[in-house]
């Protein structure tokens with residue numbers, strides 16, 4: 001939705017309001033003056049009700065009302081988009097359009113082939129799906145935006161909170177909507193009830209997951225900012241720093257496991273919905289069955305992919321720290337580029353087998369995104385771990401086993417502290433792309 005639609009929608013809303021007001025006014029006029037009761041006569045409640053009923057039977061009034069509702073809905077959507085997201089990027093717009101098309105197609109199919117509603121019911125279903133689609137689109141948009149903000153180190157806390165509010169709003173509204181669903185459709189029979197409940201339930205799960213994951217990240221960013229500030233004031237002891245690192249690591253693990261579990265639950269929910277629809281329809285070997293079958297297959301493969309990806313990620317995360325060597329000062333000075341993931345300068349970095357340098361936190365987030373099937377360098381796509389995980393694990397063992405340097409060696413105290421730090425807390429924060437402080 002571009003920026004130019006706002007005034008048009010607002011105009012249409014105003015026109016519909018004007019039209020309805022005019023209709024109401026003329027009806028009131030006929031009622032009070034049309035029957036010769038004299039100026040400003042008392043309004044009879046039963047007659048008012050009858051007039052309203054008559055008005056609702058007029059197709060012009062109904063058209064005006066529908067127009068008002070649709071435009072009001074669009075107006076709310078556009079305002080929310082402007083207030084919470086501002087201008088959408090091209091990628092975001094593409095994603096929203098893609099999701100919207102998928103949603104409309106699948107729901108359209110669902111209505112025409114599974115529910116087969118009558119004319120009046122169609123309106124109810126359309127309203128139902130519009131509200132849920134609204135929640136779904138905003139949830140997706142908020143997740144995209146938060147991920148983008150996480151990847152940009154210059155994003156402020158306020159920008160995060162602004163988008164995070166949308167997630168909370170969607171969750172709250174969705175829970176209320178589910179409550180409404182429980183109240184209104186409790187008696188419609190289990191099958192219809194389950195069909196209706198699926199979409200709000202799946203939105204609730206997805207949103208809850210995003211709320212937890214991004215809430216943790218928000219907390220993480222906030223703590224890091226605080227730590228950065230206090231680190232400027234008093235020099236923190238290495239033990240304190242490693243303690244903070246351990247806390248972050250713990251939180252990262254929670255986030256990773258939590259999103260895994262909720263992803264699986266959400267996928268199983270969708271699978272159940274799909275099977276339910278099929279069970280309702282019976283096998284008829286029509287086009288819609290083929291679509292359902294493809295959908296089912298995609299869901300099953302998504303579940304298996306998610307499980308495999310999770311196992312692989314766990315293995316990679318534990319080996320990443322030790323498997324890759326730290327870049328030396330000379331390498332850092334000789335490296336002309338910034339970190340290619342966060343575009344920030346590097347004071348400390350990991351050197352990949354292909355000689356590209358990255359922040360450790362950035363590499364972790366790269367792994368966490370799971371963009372590639374095999375873990376590879378974000379710049380040149382060469383494999384991240386040359387000898388596979390086993391060699392990498394051995395490397396880690398060697399790193400931990402290195403005896404503490406004696407005062408006689410030329411290792412600086414900072415290097416010793418750093419190595420002890422690394423051994424004590426092998427994995428600082430996940431997913432958050434906070435670069436090391438600039439030199």
Ligand SMILES: [Zn+2]
Nearest residue numbers: 339342359362
């Ligand atoms: Zn970086």
Ligand SMILES: [Zn+2]
Nearest residue numbers: 354356377380
């Ligand atoms: Zn590379």
